[in-house]
Amino acid sequence: MAMHRFVPNTYHNVIGSLPPALHVADGDTVVTETLDAAGYDKNEIRQISGPNPMNGPIFVEGAEPGDSLKVEILAMVPTRDTGFTRSVVAVNVIDPHDVRALPAGEKAIWQIDRQNLTARLAEPVAGLETLTLPLAPMIGCFGVAPSLGQAISTATSGEFGGNMDYRLLGPGTTVWFPVAAPGALFFLGDCHAVQGDGEIVGTGIETTFEVTVRLSVEKKKTIVWPRGETAEDIFTIGNARPLDQALQHATSEMLRWLGSDYGLDKTAASHLLGQVVRYDVGNVFDPAYTMACRVSKSWLKRR
Amino acid sequence: MAMHRFVPNTYHNVIGSLPPALHVADGDTVVTETLDAAGYDKNEIRQISGPNPMNGPIFVEGAEPGDSLKVEILAMVPTRDTGFTRSVVAVNVIDPHDVRALPAGEKAIWQIDRQNLTARLAEPVAGLETLTLPLAPMIGCFGVAPSLGQAISTATSGEFGGNMDYRLLGPGTTVWFPVAAPGALFFLGDCHAVQGDGEIVGTGIETTFEVTVRLSVEKKKTIVWPRGETAEDIFTIGNARPLDQALQHATSEMLRWLGSDYGLDKTAASHLLGQVVRYDVGNVFDPAYTMACRVSKSWLKRR
Amino acid sequence: MAMHRFVPNTYHNVIGSLPPALHVADGDTVVTETLDAAGYDKNEIRQISGPNPMNGPIFVEGAEPGDSLKVEILAMVPTRDTGFTRSVVAVNVIDPHDVRALPAGEKAIWQIDRQNLTARLAEPVAGLETLTLPLAPMIGCFGVAPSLGQAISTATSGEFGGNMDYRLLGPGTTVWFPVAAPGALFFLGDCHAVQGDGEIVGTGIETTFEVTVRLSVEKKKTIVWPRGETAEDIFTIGNARPLDQALQHATSEMLRWLGSDYGLDKTAASHLLGQVVRYDVGNVFDPAYTMACRVSKSWLKRR
Amino acid sequence: MAMHRFVPNTYHNVIGSLPPALHVADGDTVVTETLDAAGYDKNEIRQISGPNPMNGPIFVEGAEPGDSLKVEILAMVPTRDTGFTRSVVAVNVIDPHDVRALPAGEKAIWQIDRQNLTARLAEPVAGLETLTLPLAPMIGCFGVAPSLGQAISTATSGEFGGNMDYRLLGPGTTVWFPVAAPGALFFLGDCHAVQGDGEIVGTGIETTFEVTVRLSVEKKKTIVWPRGETAEDIFTIGNARPLDQALQHATSEMLRWLGSDYGLDKTAASHLLGQVVRYDVGNVFDPAYTMACRVSKSWLKRR
Structure with missing residues (x-):
């Protein structure tokens, strides 16, 4: 059960059957630093454009179609003092008749307090002057190569996982994905410091993390959805x-x-x-x- | 602020502009006993067929279109030792491809322990022998007369309320409905002893309750949805x-x-x-x- | 097989179990003049507000729940030289992201040439100067009283018919509705001189018509949808x-x-x-x- | 404006950024023989499994992201005397409550008369003994490589085209696809001899064709959907x-x-x-x- 520190040379805007960037054994642990959803690293340097650049793929020895890949999210540590959100709700989460009166969205910056594990808007907004949110880290987008050799945009999701943006996908949670390609080909990125249900502004608080996961193969455990x-x-x-x-x-x-x-x-x-x-x-x-x-x-x- | 004990002469399968069965003043409290969703009373005598027979309408003095009717759910006391559910999930909550393999649903009886406020299946089901659920009473269907003189089946819902089956609509909760007819014309029924999200078996544990609500008018508080x-x-x-x-x-x-x-x-x-x-x-x-x-x-x- | 000329005293914004305005025998023919969708008559005098005022209900002798009401649309004659439409597509038929750039809709007037059976925009619109549409009359909203004594807004539709806005519902077409109340209680109105699929501007060319229908009962012909x-x-x-x-x-x-x-x-x-x-x-x-x-x-x- | 006869060495179950199998100039014509949706060729020999194997990709010189690829469907000639369909409607096109009573679907064979351009069920079905359908050839699945280097299953569709199964996509029709990858990377396959709206049995009459298309680049003609x-x-x-x-x-x-x-x-x-x-x-x-x-x-x- 080795521990790997995985530093990608490149990042991907798709999840699919790409050449593995790392090989690990069943049960190994991987520590890796993710970019934010727009491709900026912990030093605010853009490494790649969006959507949701992924670290990976990680080939897990022994994983075959029909198996499940078990992903234990062991730790998520924020690596930057800022995150960003969009400033207004998405047009598709409100009544169509209310869209015309909705202001245009802009990028808003949040200060992340890594000591106290909280986040605040960098520039005060009327009515939210005292809003301080406890961090609740989660992985927005992760999964395994889909079937048929597909490579699918990290803007979306499917049976293979992908951009699900579900609050419970954070430290302490174990997730299983249906393996559809040899080695499973695991991808990971797009982590959020906080996020409400629905990701209704189109973002959580998007920032960079060091993520630790343990990857294991459950043979012949055939599942359809995560x-x-x-x-x-x-x-x-x-x-x-x-x-x-x-x-x-x-x-x-x-x-x-x-x-x-x-x-x-x-x-x-x-x-x-x-x-x-x-x-x-x-x-x-x-x-x-x-x-x-x-x-x-x-x-x-x-x- | 009077207290009314409301014993209906008749029940309704629609919510609409029907002749009031009770007039109350703004701020009055009403205590009434509801039938179960299939129209049976606390003595298991069928008073009317389904869907979801309503007590009402209650005319609240002073309520006019453009106001809101404030409904404080003060108490819900179960009045029967049995409730019923359907035994399988509804066909529309699973993948269409899985419907053929789904057994046909039947009516199942639950024992309600009114001392301990719990419910258990009357006939044991393999794997659920020890399942004992704490009661979590809620009103499945209530609301006010919709606009235009409409009368709408208690099988469905709309801006006026209706058959919403939302778990939080229980004792301690206050609800506001948009008034669309003079007197608001409040209806109430279809109470559940317990219910999961989605009401996915097509029922909660359907039984009879004594419900206490306080009805108040908030003038010129114009809302669109409950x-x-x-x-x-x-x-x-x-x-x-x-x-x-x-x-x-x-x-x-x-x-x-x-x-x-x-x-x-x-x-x-x-x-x-x-x-x-x-x-x-x-x-x-x-x-x-x-x-x-x-x-x-x-x-x-x-x- | 009598012929009735039906002149309503009042109009309705719902389809439901209201007191009959006319009784007819099985197989009788009815001729009646409809208002436009906003309640204006052939003289441009507003008789009632919208949505979609209905002529009716017509009680058809012998119709019982479980039967079908057969409606033969024998003739539709326009009775006014003008109709109206909304000037832009509805917000719900385009991508939510395109709604902000959509101009606000206004009422537009069309000239109806009742000799040549064509329609033209009253005020020219750039690019459509020569647009002349052949009339294709159709009934936007008609149907029978729904079940349970319901009365449902003519803005919507259901198993009972209602506001379906389907191009083929014009002269020469026969329609069957599922009878849910004694006498069927037939309603009719909201006729269009022309309409594309989807009624995507929220209207057809809304105007007044003289409509002739024959109403017959098909006993024990139980249908679910029109x-x-x-x-x-x-x-x-x-x-x-x-x-x-x-x-x-x-x-x-x-x-x-x-x-x-x-x-x-x-x-x-x-x-x-x-x-x-x-x-x-x-x-x-x-x-x-x-x-x-x-x-x-x-x-x-x-x- | 060359004419290419394209005989694939391999087929693909995805549409995406794969190595080109053929390079053509802007305006060239390509003639190619397609497999049926299950991967069988004109000799009933299976070349690959489904879904919808594609001929391609064809690299069209000069095509760049932001351009459109114009595809003129010049001819479709059936190359086999048989086609297949599924024998019952898909579970997702009927009311969920009707699914249990739907028989299980099987593969049905149709005889294709290439002289008279008609199709008939190979084994008679009661009530359809005389059913003879005129052929109405169409391409079920075709399109260009999607953005981001994606490779997407030919079971589905998107902005790039794909498995659209639209009746009008046959001989005489011109289609434009939004180019998202250099060379456009055009794919083609899954042709139907006949198909109703909706492809509601999950197939048209699936068979093999010789298809002739002319491929042209329209520079700077930026479109979003086909x-x-x-x-x-x-x-x-x-x-x-x-x-x-x-x-x-x-x-x-x-x-x-x-x-x-x-x-x-x-x-x-x-x-x-x-x-x-x-x-x-x-x-x-x-x-x-x-x-x-x-x-x-x-x-x-x-x-």
Whole structure:
């Protein structure tokens, strides 16, 4: 179980079957520094243009189509004192009739206090003079090479993961991706210091991080959509438009999971989900929207 | 501020401009017993068929179009030892390709322990033998007469409220509805002992309650969509399909609210929502779906 | 088979279980003059405000829930020399990112030449100086009282018909509506001199007409969604959002029709539809969108 | 203006920035034989698995990002006596409640009469014994490499074209694609002998063709979505889910086109489209749906 410090030579605006930048063994840990969503590094030097430059791909020995890649997010440490957001909500999250009266969005800078782990707008905005947000780091975009040798823009997402922008994808969370290419080919980037549901201004607080992940192969664990686990919950993720379809994907995947690992047939799983399920909105900004289907582990007994 | 005990002579499967069953003054409190969603009363006697029979309408003196009706949910006391659910998830919340393999749904009975405020399946289901859920009462369907003299099925929802099935609409919550008819004409029914997000089995645990609400008129407080407040949060509700549109309605309404009552222009409101908003899914079962846009009051200062 | 000239005393902005304004026998013909969508009559006098005032309801003797009401559109004669449209496309039919640059819509007047059956913009618009459109009259909004005693705004549509804005609903077409209330309670209004697919400026050329319809009851012919027939085609109509769901409703209804009346089981109907079906877009402006599923009668043999 | 006979060595299940298989000059003509959607050639020998194997990429000299690639479909000649379809409609084109009763789909064979240019089911189906369809050849999937070096599955579509399955994309039609990579990198395959709107059985009549196209570069003609022209009409294409969004893309693109080439500002274009536009449904089967916005050239004067 080696530890790798991965310093990319180049970054990618797609997730796909590209030549590996790093080979690791099953169970190895990788530490790597990510750019922000616009391609700036921790020194505010632009390394590449957006969208969402990725570190990777990382080839994980032993991973084959039909397996799952388990990604444990061990740590996320911010590496810069600034982050940026867009200043107004996206046109697609409000009533079409309200769009004309919406001001044009601009880039806004946030100060990140790395001692106290908080963020504040660099220039005060009327009514928000005292707004100080606790950091809640998360990975906006990560995943594995999709099927068929595809290479897909990091502006969007799919079964392979991608730009999901879901708040729970932070330190302490474990995520599984469906492997579709030999070595899985794992990519990672676009980390946020804070983000509300939906990423409705089109950004979280976009900044640079040092991220530590452990990558493991679960052989023959065939999944369709990304799955995750926190200390409290398990969840599945669907990526599609409209949100209704993302919700369908996530719910179908949860039914499969409750069946295979928790001994609940479709009726038992329905009884449970019907009364305890929680749905969380990832982004509603990108070409594909993201919905998570979440269940508290307090209701579950692993078989 | 009188207290009325309202015993309906009849129930309604629509919310609309029907002759008032009760007149109350601005600020009065009403206590009433609701039927379950299928029309059965606390003695398991069917009073009317479904969907979602309503108590009402209650004419609130002084309410005029352009005002808001403030509804404080003061108490919800279950009045029966049983509730029912459907036994499988709805066909529209899973991938279309998974529908053929889904068993047909049946009615399932839950035992409600009114001492301990818990619910259990009456007949054990493999894997859920020990499942005991704490009650979390909520009103599935309530609202005021819609505009134009419309009368709309309690199977669905709209700007006027209706069948929203949102978990936070329980005791301690205050809700505002846009008044569209003289007297507001308030209706109420379809209470749930427990319900997960989305009402994905097509029901919560459907049972009968004694509900206490205080009804007040807020003059000239013109809103478009329902709004609510709990001890911790404020929220707005959008009802539409797809979920994307429900989310647009809720977000637009929240922007209006943050502007008028919290002194945040669209940019300030965007900065705040972008990093702290939460979206909650009401039902994804009815003709119109429901999405709530929620903000913690810890971030807000009323003007 | 009597002929009735129906002159309403009042008009309605809802379709629902209102007191009948006229009783007719099964098979009778009704001639009536409609207002335009904003409530103006043929003399440009406003009789009522919008949306889409209806003539009706007409009680058809013998119609009971479970029957169909057959409506033959025998004639539509324009009764005014002017019509109006909105001058820009609706905000919901273009990319959200293009809305800010869209000019605000205004009311535009069209001259209707009732001799030559054409329409022209009253004030010339650059690039359209010679635009002369042949009239293609159609009924924008008509239908029967919905179930449960509902009364639903004429701004929208549903299983009962309503504001569908489908080009083929003009003279020579026969339409069937599912009867949900005794007497069917037929309503009619909102006629257009011309309209493109989608009613994407939010109007057709809105004007007044004298409309002649024959109303007949088809006992025990139980349908779910409106159906229609022209000289060339049969079609079914679905009303919902998103368009995807409207298309699902229309397709399901067509499969039922091909099964019951044309002897095609689901596989045979699939083979046929798969290679010859046509989908037409009604409106994509109202709360519910409209999609028609159409099949040429040249492919069909009535059983 | 050379003529190339292009015989691929390999086929691709993605459209993307792959090494060119052929270089042609601006204005050259290419004749090539396509496989069917499942990868079988004209001799019923499987060359590759699905989805929709492509011939290409063809590098067109002089094409640069910001240009358009003009594709004239000069001829499509069927090269096999059989084609296949799926035997039942897709689960996503009917009401979710009707899915359980839908039989499972199977592969069905059609006999293609290349003399008379007709197609018939190889094994008779009750009620369709005499069904003989005239061939109406079309290209199901074609387009150019998308932006960012992406490679996208031929099961779906986007701004770059792809699997659009639109009936009008046949001989005599000219299509423009937005160039996003040097040389455009044109791909072509998945041709249908016949297909209804929506490709609702998940296939047209899938077979092999010899296709002749002329490829030209229109410098600095920057478009966002595919455009097309037939003898009668011009049209634009949007690819997305839900259909509502595909329609938005297509309508926005048509407004741009009417502005730049036909001298109609947004108001004039709205007046015209509002009364004469036609929407055609491409496929409603793939991950992205397709909608075309079509206008008769009889209403237009090129500037």
